[in-house]
Amino acid sequence: MRARVEFLVEPLEQIQRRWPEIAAALASAQPGRTWGLTQTPVPTLRVGEINITSCYDREREANLQASRIPEASEEAWVYGVALGDLQRALLSRPALQRLHVVIMSRAVARKSFEVADHPWLADPRVTLHHGAVDDVREPFACAPASVWTAERDRQSLRDRLLTALAAPMIRAFEARQEESIKRALAVNAAHLSSDPDVETLRGKHAGAECYVIAAGPTFDEVVEWLRPRVAEGVVVAVNTAVLPLLRQGIVPDYVVAVDPAEALVKHFEGIPTPHVLADVPLVYAPGLHPRVLAAWPGTFVKANLGVPVYQELCPHNPKGVLFASGTVTHVAVDLGVWMGARRLCLVAADFCFPHSKSHAAGVTTSMPVTGPKIFTTDVSGRSVPSTLNLVGYRDELVRYVERVEGVEFTRVGRRGAAMEGFEFVEGAP
Amino acid sequence: MSAQLLTQIGAAATHFRLGEISMASEVMIAVVDGIQAYLTADGDPDNARAFMPALEMIVDAQQRGDFLLVADLLDYEVGPLVNATIGSQGPKSA
Numbered sequence: 059m060r061a062r063v064e065f066l067v068e069p070l071e072q073i074q075r076r077w078p079e080i081a082a083a084l085a086s087a088q089p090g091r092t093w094g095l096t097q098t099p100v101p102t103l104r105v106g107e108i109n110i111t112s113c114y115d116r117e118r119e120a121n122l123q124a125s126r127i128p129e130a131s132e133e134a135w136v137y138g139v140a141l142g143d144l145q146r147a148l149l150s151r152p153a154l155q156r157l158h159v160v161i162m163s164r165a166v167a168r169k170s171f172e173v174a175d176h177p178w179l180a181d182p183r184v185t186l187h188h189g190a191v192d193d194v195r196e197p198f199a200c201a202p203a204s205v206w207t208a209e210r211d212r213q214s215l216r217d218r219l220l221t222a223l224a225a226p227m228i229r230a231f232e233a234r235q236e237e238s239i240k241r242a243l244a245v246n247a248a249h250l251s252s253d254p255d256v257e258t259l260r261g262k263h264a265g266a267e268c269y270v271i272a273a274g275p276t277f278d279e280v281v282e283w284l285r286p287r288v289a290e291g292v293v294v295a296v297n298t299a300v301l302p303l304l305r306q307g308i309v310p311d312y313v314v315a316v317d318p319a320e321a322l323v324k325h326f327e328g329i330p331t332p333h334v335l336a337d338v339p340l341v342y343a344p345g346l347h348p349r350v351l352a353a354w355p356g357t358f359v360k361a362n363l364g365v366p367v368y369q370e371l372c373p374h375n376p377k378g379v380l381f382a383s384g385t386v387t388h389v390a391v392d393l394g395v396w397m398g399a400r401r402l403c404l405v406a407a408d409f410c411f412p413h414s415k416s417h418a419a420g421v422t423t424s425m426p427v428t429g430p431k432i433f434t435t436d437v438s439g440r441s442v443p444s445t446l447n448l449v450g451y452r453d454e455l456v457r458y459v460e461r462v463e464g465v466e467f468t469r470v471g472r473r474g475a476a477m478e479g480f481e482f483v484e485g486a487p
Numbered sequence: 488m489s490a491q492l493l494t495q496i497g498a499a500a501t502h503f504r505l506g507e508i509s510m511a512s513e514v515m516i517a518v519v520d521g522i523q524a525y526l527t528a529d530g531d532p533d534n535a536r537a538f539m540p541a542l543e544m545i546v547d548a549q550q551r552g553d554f555l556l557v558a559d560l561l562d563y564e565v566g567p568l569v570n571a572t573i574g575s576q577g578p579k580s581a
Contacts, residue, residue: 099563107551107552107553108551108552108553108554108555108556109553109555109556109559110555111555112504112555112558112559113555113556113559114559114562114563115563119504119555119558122501122504122505123504123505126505200506202503202504202505202506202554202555203554203555205506206506206552206554219506220506220508223505223506223507223508224507224508224509224510226507226510227507227509227510227513432552446508446509
């Protein structure tokens, strides 16, 4: 660590000389957090409540992080400045010709330049980036605490990085899910041979106002707003929303369920007024857990999903293919579009944990939120806890909406995660 | 048992340092289960007390997202404790 007075001369001067536009961006950074140096075996920078590096052995940690990049690589990307240890580790490799370093937070980077030496800034192999890099370039390594403390307009990049880092676990989960789907396909064979196809619903509600309702924590805040409106529109409920809607006296027009996991069954057992669902179709994926089909008191419509596992296991039945990328909400939204909605309003699909809750009150899987979280922003611009999965689902939905023409997408639930492409309904909670 | 637990502790710390939070969290479940299983079988309150400060710090750090500190506590506090207690003695009831 260095004395503060040294900082404002060297690293910023170096940056001013090589990347003047980045120097200007750093100079305009708002601190916005508490800062300090730890009193630990090895001092490190503390940003808010987290350490920016190891406080025991920074070199060992940096070498481990650098190991993500093959030794023979001539080019590498580093996301996050931290204290410069990872950059030093990579630049010590003779094979490396070009090192790109991407600033994730101007304020954190600036503070780091205040308290640590950064000789890597003078290395001609280095290019410093801020703002222009929006995707994950390979091969890459990251200084993870710098990624977790990404500033607001770098959070989309942060989420892509975290998704890339979680790829092995996602692949393992998909492999386990494939086995569950195979078992369900065998049990659901009779349904799949006789139930009508989602093709029969194509354009059925052309020009309609459609409400796609999930069971996020904002459900309780928006339900009174929702109640008088649903009579004029088509209501598509995702599986977890069925019981909360029925408790409010709202009967959905369609229910969507796709999950092969047994945990889903809880949302369909003990329905208090099953007779009101007698004519309501359950739009289901072929690999839905069989006990959900057994518990459903209404009618059935089968739908294929546009994911590799279904295209491989049952490419021709069902015929109609709905969009899916990790959550039933995707499928429900695409069902609304498929049926011809002119305007589609997303309700209580929050993709985050407002009030530190996971679901609306009374949902069987509702639980206090604990464990690792990341933070995103809600509709009002406030920071709100979420998870990598949820923000990933949100981003997939945003990309889906960008591809759809002729539909106006709106949403309600001000404490839900902010989403591009969805106009917030004026006056809604 | 201690070899497996030490491997899991090292794996969790490595995942945290690489930013692989999902994997780290999954391995952490095995780590906590392993330590609890040992302390239950051991039954020695002194050993339980030895682990407690580090485990409490880990819980706090995990709650606030201070994952590199979690990795440090695993590598430099819990790992050596496992070596010193489980590694040298083994659970008394084992």
